[in-house]
Amino acid sequence: MARLFIPGPTDVRPDVLAAQAQPMIGHRGADFQTLFARIQPKLRQVFATSQRVYISTSSGTGLQEAAMRNCVARRVLCCVNGAFAERWYEVALANGKAAARLEVEWGRAILPEMVDEALTADDFDAVAIVHNETSTGVASPLREIAARVRERYPEVMILVDAVSSLGGAELDFERWGLDVLFTSSQKCLALPPGLAFAAVSDRALDKARGVTQRGVYFDFVELEKHLRKNQTPATPAISLLWALDASLDHLLAEGLDARFARHAHMAARAQTWAAQHFGLFAEPGYRSPTVTCVQNTRGVDVKKLNVQLRARGMQISDGYGKLQASTFRIAHMGEIGIADLDALLAALDELLA
Ligand SMILES: Cc1ncc(COP(=O)(O)O)c(C=O)c1O
Structure with missing residues (x-):
């Protein structure tokens, strides 16, 4: 089977692909509600929340x-340490929100004290x-950041993009006190x-109930109304x-801890290989469990x-954005x-020899 070592879309198991071929059902009928109701507790387990997980x-x-x-009525602080983080700021401005940037060099993590000072x-x-x-292949210490925000700024919403980590690394929504934690289907x-x-949360x-102009398609209040009926708007x-x-059945059968350990094991292996043959773009201590960003020191x-x-x-x-030529992932x-x-890695050793 072909293997995709790209940061999404990732490989899909044949039986998961095949599951899509079920006959169509109406989205306002009992069969759909049964399917939706079956999915919801499994998703909550993966997100470590007893509250809710919206499906979009x-x-x-x-x-x-x-x-x-x-979730933004007054002003949002956007932590910017890479190309995807930059999008938070772009999305804020495009939606008419007042925003400020907490700028951190690419390759470095966002740290609790930086967020604290900026807030x-x-x-x-x-x-x-x-x-x-x-x-950049950097994972910021979200648990510690969230703990600091919850302790010092209890009213501040913590909005987290976990597109390339949820399902591959521990993210404990409820215990860490996060407010929005989102991911895409095509990654971990x-x-x-x-x-x-x-x-x-x-x-x-x-x-959200007190924020105006929430739009139509992604309105949490509407999503909630329908979620309670096991439906989507x-x-x-x-x-x-x-x-x-x-x-989700496969994922939970593997077990979340085992899955996180598998990702951590692979990350360690990839990082060791990268350090031996090239270099790593991410600062030590904050290297990603799901994607290794290699400094292309040999101009491959x-x-x-x-x-x-x-x-x-x-x-x-290849590398992303301004790192396209200088790194690969x-x-x-x-x-x-x-x-x-x-x-x-064996194939790379052979081809690069
Ligand atoms: C960290 C991160 N955020 C956001 C996105 C965008 O996700 P999507 O293409 O599912 O909208 C990506 C895509 O690679 C990503 O890696």
Whole structure:
């Protein structure tokens, strides 16, 4: 089987792909409600919340927009340490929100003290952060950041993009006191693209009720109304929900802790290889469990390398944005296993020799 070592879309199990071929059902009928009701507790387990997880027929960016529209009334602090973090700021401005940037060098993590200091400087009602910055391979210490915000700024909404980490690294929504935590289907959850998921706190939902111009498609208040009936406000990608149901069964059968350990094991292996042959872009101590960003110190032509890898059923990723030429990325997320990664690294050793 071909293996995608790119940071999404990731490989999908054949039986999960096949689950999409179920006959169509109506989204206002009992069969749909049964499917939705079966999925919800499984999703809550994955997000570590007893509250709610909204399902959106969109990619993750849709729910990023939702977080901004529903949870920011005054001013949002956007933590910017990479290309995907930059999007928080763009989304804030595009939705007419007042925003400030907490600028951190690419390759470095956002730290609790940085957020703390920035939040004291102005009247913010939300902070937006990317947990796992896919462009640089940096995972910021979200647990510690959230603990600091909850302790010092209890009213501030914590909005988290976990697109490339949820399902591959521990993210304890409720215990950490997060407010919106969203991801896309096509990364660590190993589904086809087309769905996005967001855990939303009671606090965030209460806040949304008092925020105007929440839009239509991503309005938390509407999503909540329908969630309570085991439905979605608009027609969802029903076929993908069958696939989600099947993939969540696999995920929970593996067990969350085992899954996180598998990702950590692969990350350690990839980082060791990268350090031996190239260098790592991310600062030590904050390297991503799901994507390794390699400094292309040898000027390898990644396009050409990928042609050779594809002949072996594998594919890696070039750098992202301004790091396109200077780095390349090896993703180890979703259904990829340590044996797959070892096969990739062996192929790379051979091709680069
Ligand atoms: C960290 C991060 N945020 C956001 C996105 C955008 O997600 P989507 O394409 O599902 O909207 C990506 C995509 O790679 C990502 O890695």
